[in-house]
Amino acid sequence: MSLEPDCGAHHVPTPVARPEVIDWYPETDWARPLRMWAYTCPCRPVYYELCQEGGKFFIQRFVTDKRGRLQVHETAHEVYAFMIVLWERLRAGQAQ
Numbered sequence: 001m002s003l004e005p006d007c008g009a010h011h012v013p014t015p016v017a018r019p020e021v022i023d024w025y026p027e028t029d030w031a032r033p034l035r036m037w038a039y040t041c042p043c044r045p046v047y048y049e050l051c052q053e054g055g056k057f058f059i060q061r062f063v064t065d066k067r068g069r070l071q072v073h074e075t076a077h078e079v080y081a082f083m084i085v086l087w088e089r090l091r092a093g094q095a096q
């Protein structure tokens, strides 16, 4: 049960007991052209975006640290069929 208020948008639930562990890497380039396909609500300290760059897809993770700075990491870049499965597992709390 979450004690945080529900703003009505999609939030990533508390992960299951043994979630798949996603490999996160430093964000590669702020200036590149990206297309965002989906996102989780940014009202939480950790939120995610499903992005496309060229023909590859990846997930970005945004974390606000204790000093209020936004830390951005991303997954490896993969084909859509792979990344949409990981995105749905993340949204279900089965991957983190």
Ligand SMILES: [Zn+2]
Pocket: 006, 007, 008, 009, 010, 011, 041, 042, 043, 044
């Ligand atoms: Zn929210």
